[in-house]
Amino acid sequence: MTPYIVRRLLFLLPLLLAVSVVVFALGKTLPGDPVAAFLNAAGVNNPTLVAEIRAKYGLDDSLPVQYWTWLKLAVQGDFGDSIRKGEPVTALVLRGMRNTGSVAAASVILVIAVGWTMGVVAALVHNRRWPQVFSRFLALFPVLMLSVPGFSIAVLMILLFGVLLGWLPTGGVSSARDGGGFADLAKHMIMPTIALALASVGANWRLARNIMIEVLHEDYIRTAYAKGLPLWRVLFVHALRNAIIPLITSAGLLFGSLLTGSFILEFIFNWPGIGRLMVESTLFRDIPVVMGGTMVLAALYLLINLAVDVLYAAVDPRVRYG
């Protein structure tokens, strides 16, 4: 197991490096002189000042040198300051990730608790002698869930539960009148979490159902029955253990879709997360934040993929002792 992990880590490093080059290159591709542009926008037209600032930040050095400087700082966690807000990029990014993290974590729980469970249930209903209508419903409902875009659901929920019924807050992390605290946070999290998780729940439900149905047709399941094992053991020990394996891979992809979803949903719900930070920084052309945020998120993504691969190897002996 350990050599597997080490191997994967070694493969990771050059990839991270390549990503950093791409991010850096993107940052440097901005046409025109960023310093001059910024100062111009602030109404300052002073070439000497521009030259001074450029020298101070090493913007006149050769590209490789600039890259090296940037990389050195980046590795220490210093991505400079946000042009828009003046705060250090790292602080902004971390705060954003923490805020998104709560909704994302809740979404993952929903995906596993609802998506996988319903998928397994749907497969069981399909296989046993239940009326066809149940089976078809359990097969088609997730398709509906993953067809409707998250932001549509979000908007409709806000309209219904926020504006019309007034049950739930329409945005933000907390409301003054509810005065902070866990219950307040929870109320604010309900709609964003559902909107963010819905498509993934549907996708995982459908996937779990298909996987489980396939597993249940395997020869070793028949052998298990022939051995005289009770139903629960065949399903939850033999079948489930095999179905889990491809599902874990799917769970790894969640990070990507949740992040993408957060771009739009955090805007709609006015949630101060990393998604909203990235979008606003893009709109504002706040390059340091875009670079820093991209770098951190890409690195995190690679690490999560690694963790999923390791988990996969832990769970599937064919990979380990192949």
Add this chain to the structure above:
Amino acid sequence: MADADLSQTVTLGGPSVPRPLAGRSRRGSAAGFLKEHLALSLATGVFMLTVVIAVLAPWLPIDDPIRGDILNRFLSPGSEGHILGTDSLGRDIFARLIWGGRTSILVGVAANLGVTVLSVFFGLLAGYLGGRVDGVIMRLVDVGLAFPGLLLALAILAILGPSIVNMAIAVVLSSVPLNVRFFRGEVLRVRSAKFVEAARILGYGKWRIMFREVLPNVMPLIITVTALHATSFFVFTAGFSLLGLGVRPPEPDWGSMIAEGLAAIYQAPAVLLGPTVLISVVAICFNVIGDEVQVILSPTESQL
């Protein structure tokens, strides 16, 4: 379920009994097809209607979607001259919905096709030519895949600046790597087939083999995949426009209309509903069509 009356299965004599009994005849009519594939027919119907209206927008007798009449803002649906009312700047919502659909759908389809064309091209190159070409392309793909979701698209947009074209480019570039890897896999599979070897032995050039032998055999998968992620690109387009990263005002677009509607949610909730419902319906249609295309083109996949 047939009852277990077993006496029927063993015969009774009599020369008039035909043998074996005729099997059920299949319904070959068009009506039968429609009934069996109800969801598909419905989806295609709605979809075609939407596309037709969107394409014909410039010639339809509707208001100018951009010209606003600030004195008449937030008119309710059913008001005179404005079937669905007006928005915060007095623009006719009905017209904006139709023109907005045009933008959302056309850009979404364009992005989808762009991704397909580029991914197939690079997938072919990487899969068929192998060697260094494959190595370079796959390393680039690896780097591209290191960016989760549409993060790369955001970064690209930050550089290029928001606009419809830039957004389409950014989304396409962000989505190509994954598809390249996928198509490359399929190309590798087809490449090992005998007829490809035969073409090589016959002395055909590699470009000819790639495009005349390999490509047609990967086509069903290409069509399936394109149909399946049509929804995504449509939704991404709308979503990015919602954020202000794509279509810029005053151009109408379903995504940006939702954003405008959100700003005015307490004054005129109806403004939101139009684009939201339409996006949802079209997305569902895309999905149903995509799923059916997959079922039709992959007969080996058992329909569970």
Add this chain to the structure above:
Amino acid sequence: MTDAARYEPLLSVRDLRTYFFTRSGVVRAVNGVSFDVFPGEVVGMVGESGCGKTVTALSVLDLIDPPGQVVGGEVVFNGRDLLKLGGRDLRRIRGNDIAMIFQNPVGALNPVFSVGRQLSEAILAHQDVSKQQAREQAIQLIERVGIPDPVRRLRQHPHQFSGGMAQRVVIAMALANQPKLLIADEPTTALDVTIQAQILDLLRELNQEYGMAVIHITHNMALVAESCDRTIVMYGGKISESGRTETVFERPLHPYTQALLESVPNLEDDEQDLVPLEGFPPDITEEWVGCEFEPRCAQRIDRCALENPALRDAEPGHAVRCHLY
């Protein structure tokens, strides 16, 4: 075993019918099958693909998945009709009194668990022993089926076993609780010829050592001739002929059996032309009128197309379903 016991069948199947209710029609996979298996004997079940032999075997232990269902008949084992047993009682018989092994050995084992764990599981399911004791039994079983280095092997996973080795493991699992009857569904079809011979030898040893009856299902006539005491020939979901192996092979009565034997190439005869069996197996989604084999039968008479013959003893111990007798 006293003579009286020998004449008391261990398993008695009467008019078994298993149908599959699919969208394109009702598939009558097993359409009235009756046979006995006596203690300690090896019965071979032969027939073409799709003749219903596997489904018959699965029906005995009620391992039929939807859309299939056993719709009629009885399966009497130890005085009880298995088809009428409730879940828990049936489970006590599966893997315990009656065991079953299948065609694809590596696939028949769960890939994510060690072989030892799966073996112990079979033991613990029916015996009230500790895990340690189960493990010891597992080691003995593995050794008995001829796998060297048992302790190490038990820790391994199915994908680390070759086909022949895996089949031995599967056999060990089936033997775990000393069943009175082993149903072997094409146990050697997926294996190399040399390995086939080894597995067959193993089965024969076990049959003699434990007095365990075996139903050996195969489409290979040669295997049956070699190892089975009695032979049952199936066609179109029904039994067409059955009797002692020597009798059936030396004096085949049913035209189908004759054709089968004729189609087996004879190494010693240089001039023999291969005589294939013309035609196709019957389409069992439709109700069949008359004898199932009639369209392909070289000896058919008018009656054959109109009336399905009953299975009758043409001579003592040799039954046939044909109007010629």
